[in-house]
Amino acid sequence: MVMATAISGYTSNSASAKKCRKKKDLKVKAKNGLAALTPGFAGADIANVCNEAALIAARGDKTQVTMDHFEAAIDRIIGGLEKKNKVISKLERRTIAYHESGHAVAGWFLEHSEPLLKVTIVPRGTAALGFAQYVPSENLLMTKEQLFNMTCMTLVGRAAEQER
Structure with missing residues (x-):
């Protein structure tokens, strides 16, 4: 829940949360895009998506959380970790x-x-x-x-x- 507060504009003690600030138009996109990408999600699931998006942005040394980070977070929560080392012919x-x-x-x-x-x-x-x-x-x-x-x-x- 600490990371989610960074996205909604509040400050947090977490170093990675401080790196992530929201875009001004993220609220508008979130209403339309995130609702469609997260059908059936409960409040805790959405908080998990926000936390995961903030972590993904922080891992990439980004100063803002974008829709790309949210989409990657949703994919990770629904499908699991991406297997980058899996060799597929x-x-x-x-x-x-x-x-x-x-x-x-x-x-x-x-x-x-x-x-x-x-x-x-x-x-x-x-x-x-x-x-x-x-x-x-x-x-x-x-x-x-x-x-x-x-x-x-x-x-x-x-x-x-x-x-x-």
């Missing part, structure tokens, strides 16, 4: 790209699927070589059509790999 990257694009294309054409938010082929976490992120539904119950579309979107990633 060109063929594997291509296969991962087909797999993730299969999820995205299926989600686009299926009527009862959740809207796509982001697709990446950056390896993160222990097993994920990429992921497709969707805007979660507010509904607690799913219809038969929604369940069928979710199943199709899940399976079409592997099918896209086979069809390339």
Whole structure:
């Protein structure tokens, strides 16, 4: 919570928090951009994003926290640490790209699927070589059509790999 106070304009005793000051237009961008990038996040999750964004900016010796820092923080919280040392061949990257694009294309054409938010082929976490992120539904119950579309979107990633 100490880092979040640096972003909202208050001073803090933390050295890295002192390095990070907000941009004047960050509030406007935050209302539109961050809300769309963090669907379903609770207050603690958003505070975690703010702290992580401040840390990313401080690691880069930046004096301001930008939207790029917030986007990197959201990716890190949702997907895990980026595996920069993971060596992936060109063929594997291509296969991962087909797999993730299969999820995205299926989600686009299926009527009862959740809207796509982001697709990446950056390896993160222990097993994920990429992921497709969707805007979660507010509904607690799913219809038969929604369940069928979710199943199709899940399976079409592997099918896209086979069809390339």
